[in-house]
Amino acid sequence: MPNEPKLSNEVLREGPRFVTRLSRNAMALILAGGKGTRLHELTEWRAKPGLHFGGKFRIIDFTLSNCANSGIRRVGVLTQYKSHSLIRHLISGWTHYRKETNEFVEVLPAQQRTSDDWYKGTADAVFQNIDIIRSVGPSHVVILAGDHVYKMDYGTMIAHHVRSDADMTVGCVPVPTAEAAGTLGVMQVDTEDRVMAFQEKPAEPAEVPGQPGTALASMGIYVFNTKFLFEQLIRDADDPRSTHDFGFDIIPHIVDRYRVFAYRFADESTGVQSYWRDVGTLDGYWRANMELVEPEPELNIYDREWPIRTAQSQLPPAKFVWDEDTRRGMAVNSLIAGGCIISGATIRRSLLYSEVRVHSHTVVEDSLILPESDIGGGCVLKKCIIDRGTVIPDGTQIGVDLEADRARGFRVTDGGVVLVTPSMLGQPLHTTR
Secondary structure: OOOOOOOOOOOEEEOOEEEEEEHOOOOEEOOOOOOOOHHHHHOOOOOOHHOHHHHHOHHHHHHHHHHHHHHOOOEEEEOOOHHHHHHHHHHHHOOOHHHHHHOEEEEEEEOOOOOOOOOOOHHHHHHHHHHHHHHOOOOOEEEEEOOOOOOOHHHHHHHHHHHHHEEEEEEEEEEEEEHHHHOOOOEEOOOOOEEEEEEOOOOOOOEOOOOOEEEEEEEEEEEEEEHHHHHHHHHHHOOOOOOOHHHHHHHHHHOOOOOOOEEEEOOOOOOOOOOOEEOHHHHHHHHHHHHHHHOOOOOOOOOOOOOOOOOOOOOOOOOEEOOOOEEEEEEOOOOOOOOOEEEOOOOEEEEEOOOOEEEOEEEEEEOOOOOOOOOOOEEEOOOEEEEOEEEOOOOOEEOOOHHHHOOOOOOOOOOOEEEHHHHHHOOOOOOEE
């Protein structure tokens, strides 16, 4: 392995941003093989990172865009669960890097490289690709979750890692303890943010000192010195008692033995908590999407200094037709993607993804309509998630009577969001979507 670089102020100009040489010498691995079980039927036929978000993106686009904007151009995406749709998206939207300059986004599916097992855990997924990492020769390896929505300069975190003389650094955000309970890893740190203890998805998360009701949660973002990472992966792979997971095994083992630090994800100039959303539940997924229709949302997807890239089909503009007193095609406080046709319908506070059609005398409010869905005439949809390719019959009401929605087999969340998929309406599933 090459010698670990010393932290310096040397930067490279890259478009409107300055990228440190630390970023250019790093490699990112995105863990994108999870099932996303808390999203229920929405991930029945797709991996969670490949789920649509924000009107035209996929969730994984935010992590990949962070890598590109941070100057990390050597990226491996580790896939496993029902990954066809995700892989197709990666191939169509993220294969523009130049191999001759050693820049790439490569799909690393589970392929039994080191044993007869598929990926057994997050650490095992990285271990099974250790030969690929070694061939790239990065100074640092950045492990990333592919299923969160945020904008983050990983170069700043790598610099913090080097300044701290850390073996491992964990990206963290403060969250309510109720939100962290059973879902997120929780860090306990000293006054210098050195990690003293770690709880993986605890039922009763430890609180941040002086901040009752708040826990310091792991973002699933880790920076490792490459040599140290290899040592820990090999040790863990040889341990028959391990579940081969970063949260359950790697981090608890090393916090008492090595230098592990927390990196608090906040605005450097103000110290204010930066935007980060775990969209692992239907309510969380709906809420994070709906935040984007606000006049000034916290997540700015129009930021030219930090663009969010994606694969885009060549589609015509969204179209709004009919301007009559009883039939007017219109949308207010909404995001409408290309290829949509709003024919005499009213859309309020909603997101319509690509190639959605909404017919006359229909009202859609506070809803997410995923691509290629067809909403019939005379419908009323409120606080819904309509899955891709769903055909809603004329006159259907959803989100108006939640008990009636449950009786029809729709999934109603604790927050009152109604999920409707093609199979719930007896329609064929698009297994490649």
